[in-house]
Every structure is written in C-alpha cells, then in structure tokens.
Amino acid sequence: MSDVEQTATGDLPGIVVTGASGRMGQMLIRLILESDQARLVGALERTGHDWIGRDIGEAMGGQPAGVQVTDDAVSAIARAQAVIDFTAPAATLGFAELTAQARAVHVIGTTGFEDADLAQLAAAGRHAPIIRAGNMSLGVNLLVGLTRKVAAALGEDWDIEVVEAHHRHKVDAPSGTALMLGEAAAEGRGAALADLRTPAREGITGAREAGTIGFSAIRGGDVVGEHDVIFATEGERVVLRHLATDRAIFARGAIRAALWGQDKGPGEYDMADVLGLN
Numbered sequence: 712m713s714d715v716e717q718t719a720t721g722d723l724p725g726i727v728v729t730g731a732s733g734r735m736g737q738m739l740i741r742l743i744l745e746s747d748q749a750r751l752v753g754a755l756e757r758t759g760h761d762w763i764g765r766d767i768g769e770a771m772g773g774q775p776a777g778v779q780v781t782d783d784a785v786s787a788i789a790r791a792q793a794v795i796d797f798t799a800p801a802a803t804l805g806f807a808e809l810t811a812q813a814r815a816v817h818v819i820g821t822t823g824f825e826d827a828d829l830a831q832l833a834a835a836g837r838h839a840p841i842i843r844a845g846n847m848s849l850g851v852n853l854l855v856g857l858t859r860k861v862a863a864a865l866g867e868d869w870d871i872e873v874v875e876a877h878h879r880h881k882v883d884a885p886s887g888t889a890l891m892l893g894e895a896a897a898e899g900r901g902a903a904l905a906d907l908r909t910p911a912r913e914g915i916t917g918a919r920e921a922g923t924i925g926f927s928a929i930r931g932g933d934v935v936g937e938h939d940v941i942f943a944t945e946g947e948r949v950v951l952r953h954l955a956t957d958r959a960i961f962a963r964g965a966i967r968a969a970l971w972g973q974d975k976g977p978g979e980y981d982m983a984d985v986l987g988l989n
C-alpha cells in the first residue's frame with residue numbers, strides 16, 4: 712500500500728468489534744473489512760477464547776486482516792473511535808465504562824438488559840455517545856413507527872400481541888425487538904409498557920385482560936428473526952410483520968450508527984435518531 716493510500720485509510724474512523732467470533736461479530740468484521748468508510752482497529756473476545764492471539768481474518772477462514780483477536784479491552788478501545796458491541800449484558804456494561812473513558816462511540820446491539828443495567832448505561836452515556844437498539848435494521852425501525860400509529864388509532868377493544876421467532880441459540884426472551892415493538896404499542900396507547908405487559912402464558916391464566924400487551928417467543932433452528940405485532944378484535948385482525956433473513960441488515964445498521972455518532976456529543980441515542988425517523 713502506498714503512503715497516500717495509508718494516510719487516506721488512516722483517516723477513516725477506527726472501529727473495534729467485540730464478540731468477534733460470534734454470529735454478529737463475524738458479520739460486522741466482514742462488512743467493516745469491505746467498507747471504504749471505516750477501518751477495523753480491534754477484535755475483542757472473552758478471556759480464554761481459542762481465537763485470542765490469532766489474526767481475525769484467518770480465524771474466520773479467510774485472508775489475514777492484520778488485526779489480532781485480543782481480550783485486552785482497555786488497549787483495544789483506547790485506539791477506537793467507535794466500538795460495535797453485540798455480546799451479552801455483563802460484557803456490554805464493562806465495555807460501556809471503557810468507551811466512556813476513551814470518549815468513543817459505543818454502538819450497542821446486545822439485548823436482555825435489566826432495568827439496573829440500563830441505569831448503568833445511562834451513566835456511561837453522560838461521557839460519550841451511546842447508540843443502542845434491540846434491532847438495528849431499517850425495516851424494524853420503520854415497523855416501530857407503524858406500530859405506534861396503529862396502536863394509537865385502534866381502541867382498547869383491539870388486543871395487542873407480539874409474537875417472535877428466533878434461532879435455537881438465542882438466550883433472552885422476549886427479544887429486544889419484541890420489547891421495542893411492545894414499547895411502541897404502549898406509547899401509542901399513551902401508557903408505559905411496564906403497566907400493560909403480560910408475560911408468556913401457561914396454565915389456567917383466566918381470560919385476557921383488556922388493554923394489555925402479550926408476548927410469545929418461539930425458538931428453533933436457524934431462524935434469523937421474525938416479529939409479528941397482532942391487533943385482534945371481534946371479526947378482524949391487523950398483523951404487522953418483519954422477517955429478517957440475513958444478519959447483514961443488523962450489521963449494516965450498526966456500522967451506519969458508528970459513523971453517524973462520530974460528530975455527536977455524549978448522550979443516549981437509538982436507531983430512529985440515526986435513521987432520522989424521530
């Protein structure tokens with residue numbers, strides 16, 4: 712590579728990918744290596760993972776990428792303008808402290824947070840931009856707006872149910888996307904989801920309580936992600952549906968968010984901000 716090319720590449724925002732060997736981690740690394748708008752400056756995995764010390768391109772079965780997989784998050788994040796993080800809640804909370812210290816953009820795709828975790832993320836967001844969404848795809852973020860509108864237009868005699876399906880490896884339920892859709896439906900009804908949410912049903916549950924929002928989760932095979940918001944009343948149903956068939960939709964959204972965040976101040980943002988849907 713010539714000096715001119717090196718300088719041009721060096722000016723691009725440097726991105727660290729956490730959970731580098733994961734389903735989303737590998738997809739992100741592939742797309743960043745192909746991108747002419749960002750460069751890969753780090754690939755993080757958990758301590759003890761057998762990819763630590765290997766070139767990430769080779770570990771993924773391809774050409775060398777010139778970036779070694781590491782568990783040294785402090786050093787990797789110190790080099791980053793953005794960290795894209797699809798791991799697990801405990802790991803993400805640790806990375807949020809480091810991105811706050813490094814003043815790097817933290818793009819969080821991880822799902823399954825408890826309320827206390829979200830309070831910790833809010834604290835980190837006072838030092839650097841955090842962009843978090845349970846789903847980074849354009850389609851789902853459009854569906855969120857539609858769900859809010861339909862819920863606002865239909866009265867309480869329309870029952871709302873969110874049904875989702877994912878691959879057999881998924882560890883959290885309801886999915887982050889299902890919760891986004893449920894929150895949008897609740898907002899449309901002028902309420903908080905916590906006040907309307909009905910968890911998964913089993914046994915003699917009694918009849919459905921009017922005005923509540925129900926959740927059901929299916930797990931199996933290699934389903935990438937499917938979400939239905941069902942509005943049901945006597946005699947008719949409206950179903951809003953999103954089907955994901957390729958994880959690239961989430962990775963493209965996350966990279967777009969990392970670039971969008973480069974000139975943003977500290978704060979918590981979501982994909983509606985990134986996509987200009989607010």
Ligand SMILES: NC(=O)C1=CN([C@@H]2O[C@H](COP(=O)(O)OP(=O)(O)OC[C@H]3O[C@@H](n4cnc5c(N)ncnc54)[C@H](O)[C@@H]3O)[C@@H](O)[C@H]2O)C=CC1
Pocket residue numbers: 729730731732733734735736755756757758760797798799802819820821822823844845846847848887961
């Ligand atoms: N917001 C969105 O658009 C999407 C969110 N997700 C979420 O992203 C998360 C990950 O999903 P997948 O990639 O399918 O899971 P995965 O299990 O394939 O990958 C997670 C990776 O994180 C790594 N990891 C765990 N702790 C770590 C640590 N402390 N340091 C570094 N690496 C660590 C694991 O070793 C693993 O390689 C889940 O919470 C999932 O729900 C997934 C797809 C889209």
Ligand SMILES: O=C(O)C1=N[C@H](C(=O)O)C[C@H](O)C1
Pocket residue numbers: 822845846877881885886887888889935936937
């Ligand atoms: O774990 C997954 O795979 C996915 N997780 C996100 C979620 O919890 O909604 C997004 C997508 O549905 C895939």
